[in-house]
Amino acid sequence: AQKVTQAQTEISVVEKEDVTLDCVYETRDTTYYLFWYKQPPSGELVFLIRRNSFDEQNEISGRYSWNFQKSTSSFNFTITASQVVDSAVYFCALSELGNDMRFGAGTRLTVKP
Amino acid sequence: DAMVIQNPRYQVTQFGKPVTLSCSQTLNHNVMYWYQQKSSQAPKLLFHYYDKDFNNEADTPDNFQSRRPNTSFCFLDIRSPGLGDAAMYLCATSSRLAGTYEQYFGPGTRLTVT
Numbered sequence: 471a472q473k474v475t476q477a478q479t480e481i482s483v484v485e486k487e488d489v490t491l492d493c494v495y496e497t498r499d500t501t502y503y504l505f506w507y508k509q510p511p512s513g514e515l516v517f518l519i520r521r522n523s524f525d526e527q528n529e530i531s532g533r534y535s536w537n538f539q540k541s542t543s544s545f546n547f548t549i550t551a552s553q554v555v556d557s558a559v560y561f562c563a564l565s566e567l568g569n570d571m572r573f574g575a576g577t578r579l580t581v582k583p
Numbered sequence: 584d585a586m587v588i589q590n591p592r593y594q595v596t597q598f599g600k601p602v603t604l605s606c607s608q609t610l611n612h613n614v615m616y617w618y619q620q621k622s623s624q625a626p627k628l629l630f631h632y633y634d635k636d637f638n639n640e641a642d643t644p645d646n647f648q649s650r651r652p653n654t655s656f657c658f659l660d661i662r663s664p665g666l667g668d669a670a671m672y673l674c675a676t677s678s679r680l681a682g683t684y685e686q687y688f689g690p691g692t693r694l695t696v697t
Binding site: 503505507512513514515516517520561565570571573574575576578 | 616624631673675685686
């Protein structure tokens, strides 16, 4: 069975601080996909990134970066120089090939000015 | 822009009065999903359509039904809403044909049951 754990329920930082959101997953499949979604107060889930199990290359997109490590079953998300607009709930999710996506419990990030 | 649209954004219904939520997409994706999300919780998958094939989650109550008349539209019917059904309902789409599996979500419909 697939499982996603986001141990951090809430994180609060001050603007311009860097922050890392943790995600640990469990799966028996060798082929799977990992995702991060952002859910701002408006409620819409916004897709941020997809990573497949065969690609451990880390990715950077502007202030966002992702660190995928199969050895520790982790897919962590770092926001550099955080901004107030980054305040949202962030969900990590896992999809085993052919199966539906399962979400972690989410981490609520508050960035204070 | 291609997108997932949900109507209405806010829906108020009475206890026991049937209600239908709608979702449409311009992405031409072959899979459509319905999720229920309660406050401070992760989205919970209710069911999905893979093309015309309906796939129900084992723990989805019988009170929840869905219809997909064509590729673009999908409906969520709640036959007899209870107070516990008050939640945000999210529609999503994905293109498994493309082999990418990420889902694109609509803005959601917030359902209130009085």
